[in-house]
Amino acid sequence: MPAASPTSSVRNPENRASIKRLTREHFALYRGYLDGVSVEQLHATYGDATTDVRATRRLIGLLRDTLSGAARRTRDVEATHLLRLRPGSIPEAQRLAASEMPTLEAYRESVDPDGFHSEAELLELYRAEFPQENTPSVDRRTTRNARLRRRQVDALARMEASLVQAPRPDHPVASWLEPSIAHRLQNTGIHTLGDLLGFIERRGHRWYANVARVGPKAARRIVEWLALHADSLLHMLSKRALTPRRRLSSNDPALVRPRQSGIVPIESLDVPTEIDGSAGTNRLRNPGLPCPMSTDLQAIDAWLATRQHSPHTARAYRREAERLLLWAVNERKKALSSLDSADCTEYIGTFLADPQPAARWVGRAKIERNHPDWRPFVGALSNRSRETAQAILHAMGQWLVAQNYWGHNPFSNAPAVAIGPRIDVSGRSLNHGQWQNVVQAACRVQYSQRELRDYLALNLAYSTGLRRAELARATTGWLTQSALGSGPANGWQLVIPGKGRATRTIPVPQAVMELVEESLRARGLPGDPGVCPADTPLLTHFRTGNSLTPDGMGQVFRRLFSWAALLSTPQNPVGDRARSNASTHWVRHTHSHHALESGADCREIQLRLGHANLSTTLLYVKAGHHGPVVNGKSGVLPTR
Structure with a gap:
């Protein structure tokens, strides 16, 4: 279990009578304990930086009781006994010799890797080099202890295979993360691991800034733990969610959202075939006037390609075409090429004045287009903005008619927007x-x-x-x-x-x-x-x-x-x-x-x-x- 694994059962076991979820990190910790690794080293590797070594010592005792109890319930008598043995109960061969005497097998590998000597010759050389420690009793103890250690390792592996659990998206954060961290996440509305993954994807690499009292170090540990369990969580955090935006170029594949339906940017919009415009009621049906564009998306792309006067102009034209297409597909449930004059009048006069439902259409300002929280509006449009939108969409309609894509321009008969003076000269200057x-x-x-x-x-x-x-x-x-x-x-x-x-x-x-x-x-x-x-x-x-x-x-x-x-x-x-x-x-x-x-x-x-x-x-x-x-x-x- 790496240092980035702040599971609640690992971090604060003293408040639990048993461990509800045994993870591979738990078994890694206990395996190190049985191997004789010091508790201090285990705490440095697996412990929480906010606790001291006593927390890891208590966890080891709790793991010993939990594992032996689980073995007893499965009638695995051997595992019940072996997993309660403390380090030193099964000493390694080198612990028997003050001069760190190697085993016979290790000695053979070091002095005779090619098998030149016979077994008797090798044993004579071994006893000559280690005369004090090399006795029949030591050999017997070494063999017995090595066999016992293998049985202990096998017992722990059996228990791991039958008891280990992996985090799932629907698991509560409180059952895996440190209680104090889980409490802070819950206060933010993050209750499950799936909620946490979605929150990080939406907020990006500085997601923790929106969670009270969670800093970059704790966030990094959580993200690394989520990455460690990506397979069981069925989600690998995207590069966009983990990398500062300034380190990604504008054409980085990480910034491209997959094609999907709903309220998404036009470059990521997946329009159902039945309303993609190929069979729109306003399509020009004249074999003598061919049109290279088959769908509404293709038509909008072609129109925008001719309107690249400046970056500002291109953004404004794309914004208005995008909003209309999203409204047609998601609200009207019809193709852009099926909108009539009544639809266009309602869109300009009613919807743009108050995009509803706001939760679906209106978002915060300064959100990038690839962000899941992106929305096409930041609020209701003023009369001046609606007039501009109408002018842009009317120009688009005229172009589509000229290209033999639309039969007529539905914005031609839309009533004009009542507006005041173009420039507020009295309220936007200083004396x-x-x-x-x-x-x-x-x-x-x-x-x-x-x-x-x-x-x-x-x-x-x-x-x-x-x-x-x-x-x-x-x-x-x-x-x-x-x-x-x-x-x-x-x-x-x-x-x-x-x-x-x-x-x-x-x-x-x-x-x-x-x-x-x-x-x-x-x-x-x-x-x-x-x-x-x-x-x-x-x-x-x-x-x-x-x-x-x-x-x-x-x-x-x-x-x-x-x-x-x-x-x-x-x-x-x-x-x-x-x-x-x-x-x-x-x-x-x-x-x-x-x-x-x-x-x-x-x-x-x-x-x-x-x-x-x-x-x-x-x-x-x-x-x-x-x-x-x-x-x-x-x-x-x-x-x-």
């Missing part, structure tokens, strides 16, 4: 006083590397109006110098790549460039962005030096706004909504409002923000003003 609080909260006399990175992120976002993903992707290669007017000074510009060949150019204030140079030097790089490799990120993780993800960038700004809330004043409060909801888009809105209030032209702001339509930019125009303009310039932070 100048509030913005000063945010700047003051991020400003330091002496910066750590992370504080400097955060202050640069705040400056860069406010002075350029970049989106969160653009801030995360920004590199020194995006920075270019251009002559300002006819003077000798050179100014910096940020050239942001867009879809296709579309780019936009934004001037970067000198104060922000000074922060960029200081941040590069703090990371051990040349201060001149033009000297750095073009793929050097402007904003990085302060420990790893890798580019921040968009989510990581969002965490930076949430932390900055939390600091600002601590410095807010009655005149310029940074309210609870800003503290809990503020994001990079708040800074983008604030940048636009302040720039427009300072007299910047709407078309200039449109180009700077990358809006496709001027009407979107005009939504930023407000009837009133926030207050005095910062430095009298648009989109420029006050310097330190």
Whole structure:
């Protein structure tokens, strides 16, 4: 029994009159005891680190009583006697000789492995080398004891074959694991070994973080014990459940879920043949207009393959197609190609507004697609999100009709979603006083590397109006110098790549460039962005030096706004909504409002923000003003 086997009967036997479940670990422990291994060594190998050697000594006594009692009940008189003999009752041959005299067989193997000497010659050599110990009585005792030891080993093997039990998925955790650990697992809702296996698979390698007072060492022992009994438990823990996610590449086979029905990601969905779309009521039945796609899954895959404009766009399109397909198959019990206008209207108007049953459709945010707890929703969709979903699905329907897969587009007659203004200009930006609080909260006399990175992120976002993903992707290669007017000074510009060949150019204030140079030097790089490799990120993780993800960038700004809330004043409060909801888009809105209030032209702001339509930019125009303009310039932070 390895150290990773914290069975309750092994760990705390003193509270039991007998052992309810005898395992192979028990027999391994008792076999070592009969072989003469010290109790201290047995405790180090098989005992619990939270107990002392007395617990293992008590367990050995309990095993002796349990095994001999079981042998007595089966009328195995020999085993009853042999298994109660203590170490030393059957001494080995070497224990009889002060000079550690070997047996005759061991002597023959060491001096005459090829059998050159006869039996008489070998015995004469043996007695000549060990004259004191080699007597007929010693030989007889050695033979008798060796035979007795073999009988004892055979008796223990017989008892093991008839009594040993293996853990099963339906066994309670309390019957196998240490009582204190089992109690903590039960408090978490884990009552059987099957529950424990499922919990670890769902939570991953840090599953123990969700169990009070179970640390990584205890978790490792439990996992190793489960692996030891994987055959009887009928489950081997997956690589995904045992390996930190950062150590698995995105295409690692361990991250691929098997094909199955139910609420699962589209790449793992197994659709029954009768509703896979091959016989859908909306399929175009015209032999003269062939279609290479046979099922709804194939049709969705083909459509998504044509919509790879950007990772963000691809995710949005896949998400909406996936949700509709799952709803059709699991709720409507029909193929995607059998949905009619009434189905589509109910889906957009009712289901997306409140996905029910929530336990089936709604899950926690930030769960990977390969995780068993993944769900297609994290909550009800807003009117704006439902409008977007309807637009995407309508476009998918038009494409499927054009490809001769659908006979008509069922989303064509779906009523439009009633929505308000596209941009909440009044509730998602800060006035100048509030913005000063945010700047003051991020400003330091002496910066750590992370504080400097955060202050640069705040400056860069406010002075350029970049989106969160653009801030995360920004590199020194995006920075270019251009002559300002006819003077000798050179100014910096940020050239942001867009879809296709579309780019936009934004001037970067000198104060922000000074922060960029200081941040590069703090990371051990040349201060001149033009000297750095073009793929050097402007904003990085302060420990790893890798580019921040968009989510990581969002965490930076949430932390900055939390600091600002601590410095807010009655005149310029940074309210609870800003503290809990503020994001990079708040800074983008604030940048636009302040720039427009300072007299910047709407078309200039449109180009700077990358809006496709001027009407979107005009939504930023407000009837009133926030207050005095910062430095009298648009989109420029006050310097330190």
